[in-house]
Amino acid sequence: MVCADGFIRRVHPILAAYVVDFPEQCLVACCKENRCPQCVVHRNERGASTPCPLRDVKETLSTLDEHQRGKKPPEFEEEGLRAVYNPFWRDLPYTNIFACFTPDLLHQLHQGVFKDHLVKWCEALLGEDEFDARFKAMHAHAGLRHFKKGISAVSQWTGTEHKEMQHVFMGVLAGAVNAQVLTVVKSLIDFIYYAQFQSHTTRTLDALQYSLDTFHANKSIIVTLGIREHFNIPKIHSLQHYVSAIRSLGSADGYNTEAPERLHIDFAKKAYRSSNKRDYTSQMTVWLQRQEAFALRQSYLDWLDHKLTSAFPSVTYSIPKAALFPDVTVAQLETIHGAINFLPVFAHFIQKFFPRCSLDPSRHDRFVVYKQLSIQLARNHFISDKARTCCIHATPATLARGRSPGVPAHFDTALINTENLLAYKVRDSFPCLNQGFIIHQGTKFQRT
Numbered sequence: 001m002v003c004a005d006g007f008i009r010r011v012h013p014i015l016a017a018y019v020v021d022f023p024e025q026c027l028v029a030c031c032k033e034n035r036c037p038q039c040v041v042h043r044n045e046r047g048a049s050t051p052c053p054l055r056d057v058k059e060t061l062s063t064l065d066e067h068q069r070g071k072k073p074p075e076f077e078e079e080g081l082r083a084v085y086n087p088f089w090r091d092l093p094y095t096n097i098f099a100c101f102t103p104d105l106l107h108q109l110h111q112g113v114f115k116d117h118l119v120k121w122c123e124a125l126l127g128e129d130e131f132d133a134r135f136k137a138m139h140a141h142a143g144l145r146h147f148k149k150g151i152s153a154v155s156q157w158t159g160t161e162h163k164e165m166q167h168v169f170m171g172v173l174a175g176a177v178n179a180q181v182l183t184v185v186k187s188l189i190d191f192i193y194y195a196q197f198q199s200h201t202t203r204t205l206d207a208l209q210y211s212l213d214t215f216h217a218n219k220s221i222i223v224t225l226g227i228r229e230h231f232n233i234p235k236i237h238s239l240q241h242y243v244s245a246i247r248s249l250g251s252a253d254g255y256n257t258e259a260p261e262r263l264h265i266d267f268a269k270k271a272y273r274s275s276n277k278r279d280y281t282s283q284m285t286v287w288l289q290r291q292e293a294f295a296l297r298q299s300y301l302d303w304l305d306h307k308l309t310s311a312f313p314s315v316t317y318s319i320p321k322a323a324l325f326p327d328v329t330v331a332q333l334e335t336i337h338g339a340i341n342f343l344p345v346f347a348h349f350i351q352k353f354f355p356r357c358s359l360d361p362s363r364h365d366r367f368v369v370y371k372q373l374s375i376q377l378a379r380n381h382f383i384s385d386k387a388r389t390c391c392i393h394a395t396p397a398t399l400a401r402g403r404s405p406g407v408p409a410h411f412d413t414a415l416i417n418t419e420n421l422l423a424y425k426v427r428d429s430f431p432c433l434n435q436g437f438i439i440h441q442g443t444k445f446q447r448t
C-alpha cells in the first residue's frame with residue numbers, strides 16, 4: 001500500500017470492529033439471542049449491574065469443537081452457545097470477535113432504552129393524556145421542538161424525534177414524578193448524551209459510568225411503583241459494555257450506521273461527478289487524495305483555531321442589519337415590550353457593569369429595539385466541531401388587522417451568568433456592550 005509519506009508498505013489488516021445489528025451479533029458470536037454476544041451473563045441476569053467476564057475466543061472454540069464431536073460440555077449450555085461450528089473468525093489472527101462489537105446509538109439508546117423503555121415507563125406512570133398535556137405545555141424556544149399535539153400523535157419516530165424529545169424530557173417530568181423516578185430518568189438521559197460525545201477523556205467516561213451506576217442504584221423504584229417486574233432487558237444490559245468499547249474502539253458516534261451511507265455520497269458519488277466520466281477510477285483516486293489533503297490542512301487550522309480560542313475565550317453576537325423597531329419611546333417599551341421600570345433598571349445596569357461610563361440613561365427617551373440576537377457560543381469539542389449559536393427572540397404581540405390574525409408576544413427566557421462576564425472583562429468579551437447594546441431583564445434588549 002502507498003502510505004501518506006510516499007513509502008510502499010506491506011499491510012496486514014486486523015479485524016478490530018464489527019458494526020452489525022443484534023441478531024447478527026449473536027449469530028457471529030455463536031450464541032443464542034437471549035444471551036449477550038460479548039459476555040457470559042446468564043439469560044436471567046441481564047438486568048444486574050455487576051459486570052460479567054467477557055467471552056473467550058479460545059474457550060468458545062474448544063467448547064464448540066467438543067460439542068461437534070458429540071460430547072456435551074457444560075459450558076455449551078451455561079454460555080448459551082449454538083451449534084455454529086466453523087465461524088468465519090476462527091483463523092483470523094489477533095482478533096477477539098467478542099470485543100469487536102460496537103455500541104449502536106440508534107438502536108440501543110434512542111430506539112431501545114429511550115423510546116421502548118424510558119418513555120413507556122413514564123407514560124405508564126403519568127397516563128397518556130397527562131403525558132401529552134405536559135409536552136404541549138412546554139414553553140416554545142428557539143432550537144427546541146414544541147410538541148404541539150403531544151407525543152402520542154407522532155407517527156414516525158426517527159432519530160431526530162428521539163433527540164428532540166430528550167431535550168425537553170426532564171422538563172416534562174419535573175414535578176410530575178417523585179425524586180427517585182426523576183433520578184432514574186436523568187441518569188439514563190445523561191448516559192445517552194455522554195455516549196454520543198464525539199471525543200472522550202477519562203473524566204467523560206467516568207461520567208458515563210457514573211450515570212449507569214446511578215440508574216442501577218435507583219431503578220428499583222420502577223418495580224416498586226408496579227411499572228415493571230424486572231430489568232432483564234438486552235438493551236439495558238448492553239449499556240454495560242459502552243465504556244470498554246469506547247476505550248478500545250473510539251467514540252460511539254464513529255460507528256453510527258448512518259456514517260457509511262453518508263460516506264458513499266462524499267467519497268464515491270461526488271468523486272465520480274467531478275470526473276469527466278471516462279476512465280474515472282484514476283480521476284476519482286486523484287480527487288480523493290486532494291480531498292484528504294484539504295481535510296488534513298483544515299484539521300490543522302481547526303486545531304490552531306481551537307488553541308487560540310481556548311486561550312482567549314470570547315463571545316460574539318450578531319443582530320439583523322435593520323432593527324424591526326427603530327424608534328421606540330420609553331412609554332412604549334414599558335407597555336408594548338413589557339420592560340417595566342425600564343429607565344431605573346437600565347441605569348442600574350450601566351452603573352453596575354460600566355461604573356466609569358458617562359452615559360446618563362435618564363436623558364435618553366428613544367431606543368432602537370431588535371427582535372432577535374444570536375450569540376456565538378464557545379465551541380465544545382466533545383459535542384461537535386461546528387460553532388454553536390444561541391438565538392434569543394423578543395417580539396411584542398401584533399394586533400389582528402383586517403384579515404391577518406394577531407400574533408401573541410414571544411419573549412424567550414435568557415439566563416445570563418454575569419459572574420463569568422465580569423471574570424472575562426465585560427467590555428472585551430461583549431463588544432456589543434461597548435456600543436451601548438444592553439440585555440435587559442434577561443429577555444428584552446435595547447440599544448441606545
Ligand SMILES: [Zn+2]
Pocket residue numbers: 036037038039040041237238240241
Ligand atoms: Zn454483556
